[in-house]
Amino acid sequence: NAGVTQTPKFQVLKTGQSMTLQCAQDMNHEYMSWYRQDPGMGLRLIHYSVGAGITDQGEVPNGYNVSRSTTEDFPLRLLSAAPSQTSVYFCASSYSPGTSLSTDTQYFGPGTRLTVL
Amino acid sequence: TQLLEQSPQFLSIQEGENLTVYCNSSSVFSSLQWYRQEPGEGPVLLVTVVTGGEVKKLKRLTFQFGDARKDSSLHITAAQPGDTGLYLCAAMEYGNKLVFGAGTILRVKS
Numbered sequence: 001n002a003g004v005t006q007t008p009k010f011q012v013l014k015t016g017q018s019m020t021l022q023c024a025q026d027m028n029h030e031y032m033s034w035y036r037q038d039p040g041m042g043l044r045l046i047h048y049s050v051g052a053g054i055t056d057q058g059e060v061p062n063g064y065n066v067s068r069s070t071t072e073d074f075p076l077r078l079l080s081a082a083p084s085q086t087s088v089y090f091c092a093s094s095y096s097p098g099t100s101l102s103t104d105t106q107y108f109g110p111g112t113r114l115t116v117l
Numbered sequence: 118t119q120l121l122e123q124s125p126q127f128l129s130i131q132e133g134e135n136l137t138v139y140c141n142s143s144s145v146f147s148s149l150q151w152y153r154q155e156p157g158e159g160p161v162l163l164v165t166v167v168t169g170g171e172v173k174k175l176k177r178l179t180f181q182f183g184d185a186r187k188d189s190s191l192h193i194t195a196a197q198p199g200d201t202g203l204y205l206c207a208a209m210e211y212g213n214k215l216v217f218g219a220g221t222i223l224r225v226k227s
Binding site (some may be wrong): 004033035040041042043044045048059090092104105107109110112117 | 124126150152157158159160161162165197205207214215216218219220
């Protein structure tokens, strides 16, 4: 199993450009999520999905779009990049949606380091 | 204001010392998790605590969940340079949202 994979590992964008961060998992997990990590802020939830076709907003969803057409993939789209979106982005997945998620193990990808100029 | 407050934000100690980091909230949680993150990598789950007053041990790491399930602590005995990293606590907010504290950066010097 590859676990959770993210591409690209590094990306530099200019303000106003759009791009998609890819995330895939091969563990047949229902729950997937995107976080951004900034110094002193920990991990902040952007969007999450409890299964194919179902997505919802987290703490900081503005400027980001997601879709979940398959169980395996959960891409994150930046519609018009801004310098405030400079961050490290992590994708995570876990087996159980619903109330059991509180005791479930989240598996994180290696992250994408994004710089917006 | 973050749901989970972690302290201290940064800790630099010598090898062999003991330390405790804290995760506090005004909310009650059904469970709480601790993760460790090394530079350039994603967080890795260390433990989940689910019962008020619960104590779990992982080698030299001891995790405790407060009786009221609002707080937790992580104690490391005889810290080693390999313990260096970012320690994060996390808990489930309403609506299937897993939220994290800001983390404690631990540096253990040899």
